[in-house]
Amino acid sequence: MITKLPKWIMWGGALLALSAGCVNTIALMGFTTLSVSHVTGNVSLFATAIASLDMRSVLFIGATLLTFLIGAVLSGVIIGQTSLKLGKRYSLALCIEAVLLVLSYWLYQQENNIGQLTAAMACGLQNVMVATYSASAIRTTHLTGLTSDVGHAIGNWIAGRSIDKPKLTFQLIIWQCFCGGSVLGALLYSQFQYRALFLPITIVSTTAVLYSAMVQKLPERRQPVKI
Template sequence: MITKLPLWILIGGAVLAFSAGCVNIIALSGFTNLSVSHVTGNVSLFSSAIARFDWPAIFFIGASLLSFLAGSILSGYLIGQRSLKLGRRYGLALFIEASLLFCSFLLFFQHDYLGQLLAAMACGLQNSMVATYSGAVIRTTHLTGLTSDMGAAIGNWLAGRPVNKMMLGFQTIIWYSFCGGGVVGAFGYFALGYTAMLIPVGIVLAAALVYQITSNRLPEMREE
């Protein structure tokens, strides 16, 4: 059971969740009206499109799902581990994610559907990059499993059973960070349009730079 979480996990998880919430609401608010940060809802839309024989929707939603998968595959290829441990190739993965989001911004700005695919790929990369820490699953681009885990923990607490308060607190931080990112992304999109995509681009790029600097300076963050 996790009794203490390193500060870099708390901050990193919150920052990445905020960014994902921002990206997702911009995609949903724009001309595609389709999520990029998670898969379940899009699979339901994909199923509906198949039932209606809506071929354009089938191909587009299917391509978005495959793009998320491609981002996850890229994460597995680059990082090659299931347990979160600094000193690996997270910096490179973050720089690639920032590049994907920037290219998505340029394409979204031109109302090009490829922007949706690159944004979905970036989210798939981020979600798989975080993986697990001390056996606890950490996801930063959607809240379904996290909310279920929080609910189960609260239920156990109400029943008088011991719960991991540290992990519950961390999950709450992720939840509110994703929500906060959505609020900022919505305000940004309504005020600036797709230029608001530069917000998550800047966040992820800053995270990549900070990671590269700190991982080179702190012994405990270097690759073993």
């Protein structure tokens, strides 16, 4: 059970969820009309494309799914643990994500489908980067599991059972930030098209810089947080 949530986890998770919501909406509203942060829906579209023998869609959606996986693998290689703790590896992962988003912007501007793949890789990397905290899964690029967890907690509360209130609060923050980021992405895309990606690029880059500065100032806190 989470008894106290460190601010660096709360703020980091909130910012990254907002960024992911923004990126995913921009991808959906763009010329590819395909999600970059949601695997489940894309798998359904992939299966539909197979059933209809639409090989072009099979290849494109399959590549999107594969690059999300590659991003997750890359995150696992860089970070190398399942519990969140202060360390320089997160700065590196954030920097790589920022570079991938910059590439996505440039490629999307050229109407190059590879922009979809680099955006999906960035989302896969981020989703694993924020892995677990106090045995609680933390996902910042989609809401299906999170919504289920929130519903489960509310059900227990209605039934009069004790619930992990800090965990529920954090999950609701992530949910709201992803939703807010999605709204921002839609509004910005309608005005600026793919230049709307400058918002998530700025968020991820700034988070990398601030996190790196925090780690440098607090070397004694690089050990795993104990609950």
